[in-house]
Amino acid sequence: MNTRFRDRHDAGQALAEALSHYRQTPDLLVLALPRGGVPVAWEVAQALDAELDVLVVRKIGVPWQPEVAMGAIAGNGVRVMHDDMIRSLRIPQDEIDAIVRDETMELERRETTYRGHRPPLRIKNRTVIVVDDGLATGATMQAAVKALRAQSPARIVVAVPVSPPDTADDMARVADDVVCLMQPPGFAAVGQWYQRFDQTSDEEVQELLGLSAS
Structure with missing residues (x-):
């Protein structure tokens, strides 16, 4: 696969297919890195019938x-x-x-x-799929994995639509599994692999989290 996604929802649907083998995992948790990772993760959580939440990383x-x-x-x-x-x-x-x-x-x-009055994230002994709309240097995803690792999950899966090859390799050293749909050698920015890459708003994040919880 080496084509552009229509938007983040399209990327999420494609990513969900690549993650389908996790669908039967008990107590599965999908964590989105907001804001851009939330529409992608929402599609993944819907397809895998998993709980969706956010992990804020800056x-x-x-x-x-x-x-x-x-x-x-x-x-x-x-x-x-x-x-x-x-x-x-x-x-x-x-x-x-x-x-x-x-x-x-x-x-x-x-x-x-984003989290408001939600209870603290329950991570221990769970398989956690961490989703973003793409990686560049991978710094935010590395911080997310480091924060999660301290809470003793059973397994951490990094899942993204697109990443430079070297960044994906770096992720493989810190996560238990990496699912990345495209690792183009000509990578310059995440947005170049989307036809539509508008900024995700706080309101959209809250709406999707609310839909997932309902």
């Missing part, structure tokens, strides 16, 4: 190019940083600290917005 972007991740944070103080990149770009520590502070505030805001 990218720590390079100061002058925020879309490029030099690291990521998750809850409970989990942080994954690309130290080689930071050294090569000579990014001052005070700038990194300022970005981490801002992103921690945004992480907490999104936790409140």
